[in-house]
Amino acid sequence: MDVVTLGPDEIRSAVSMPAAIAAVRNGFLALHRGEFEMPTRTVLRDGGFLVMSAHHRPTASAMIKTLSLDFDRDPAIVGTVVRSELGHGRQLVADAIEVTRIRTGAATGVATDLLAPPDAKTCTLVGAGGQAADQVRAVHAVRPLTELRIVSRGRERAEALAKTLGAELGIGAVVLTDPDEAVRDVDIVCCATTSTMPLFSLESLAEHAHVNAIGAYRPTMRELPDDLLADATVVIDAREAILEESGEIIHALASGAITEDDLIELGSALAEGVVKSGGRTVFKSVGVAAQDWAIADLLAQ
Incomplete structure (x- = not known):
């Protein structure tokens, strides 16, 4: 058996963000066409361990990702x-931290290109953890930014991230402390x-704002308020995963703010277009294995 092992630096040098966005876009379209056998991920120890798998029938290839998550350590994943x-x-064996960061950012890039x-x-980033930088890199790849605002509970980490992204992308980056102030007019x-609670209020958002929410991946976690989901056109990564794992979608459904008919899968939106119900748009993702397969396939090629 021939095993090729790729570490973080090798993955970064092999996959550009524009290439990752294109690969993940194709992955979501393939998912929409029914080309994947993709079970809902296995969650152990209340999210402490995750197992995700996908089989792409046309290429007879499969991807399995195993993760442990501990937000009290660095890295968390x-x-x-x-x-x-x-x-x-x-076989290709790749570091899951980098694959997860890139594929999560790439999905945001796909959705932002479609919906923003x-x-x-102008962009506001709420959070400065391991997933944060690639969110901005992906947005910048499809909507070149001139201004970035970062708000996080850890100011030192936010300031370091602002310095890094500002220099890397050539944009102005500032750190703010109030999420409602940070999202205003962007x-x-x-x-x-x-x-586990909404990060900002609907009233703070511009009427044309596009929101990507990728942090909350368990039913007990929430980043968005119900009234934003009720107000916006809501695009999701995959219905089965979202209904089982997305705290904000589960909460909004239970409160009656939205119905399942309000949810549009990203693959469907890419293939068939999106009919917007209002000015604001939301992309809610918990992450699905087709994204990981797309990056693994790109690395394999």
């Missing part, structure tokens, strides 16, 4: 991505936190 293909014994105003150029908001 540790694990591996393994890609196999029928017909030969070669074409002339969007075009795009990216939420990458482990919050």
Whole structure:
């Protein structure tokens, strides 16, 4: 058996964000076409361990990702991505931290390209953890930014991230302390936190704002208020996963703020277009294995 092992630096050098966005876009379209066998992920120890798998029928390839998550350690996410293909014994084993960061950012890039105003150029990032930087990189890849605001409970980490992204992307980056102030009047908001309560109010958002929410991945976690979901066009990554794992969607459904008919899967939106019910748009993602498969397949190629 031939095993190719890729660490974080090798993954970063092999996959650009525009390439990752294109691969994940194709992954969501393939998911919409029914090309994947993709069970809902296995969750152990209340989210402490996750196992995700996907089989892409046309290529007879499969990906399995195992993760452990502990937000009291750095890095919070540790694990591996393994890609196999029928017909030969070669396997790709890749660091799951980098794959997860890139694929999560890439999904945000796909959704932002579809949903954000074409002339969007300002962004607020709520959260400064391991997923945060690639949220901004992906947004910048599809909507070149001129202004970035970062708000986080850890100011020192937020300031370090602002310095890094400002220099890397060539944009002005500032750190704020009040989430409602930080999201006011911006075009795009990216939420990458482990919050259990909504991060800001609907009234603070511009009427044309697009919001990406990728941090909350368990039913007990929430980043968005019910009235935002009721007000906006809501696009999700995958219905089955969202209904089982997304705290904000589960809460909004229970409160009657939205119905399941209000939820549009990203693959469907890409293939068939989106009919907006209002000015604001939301992309809610808990992450699905097709995204990981897309990046693993890109690395394999």
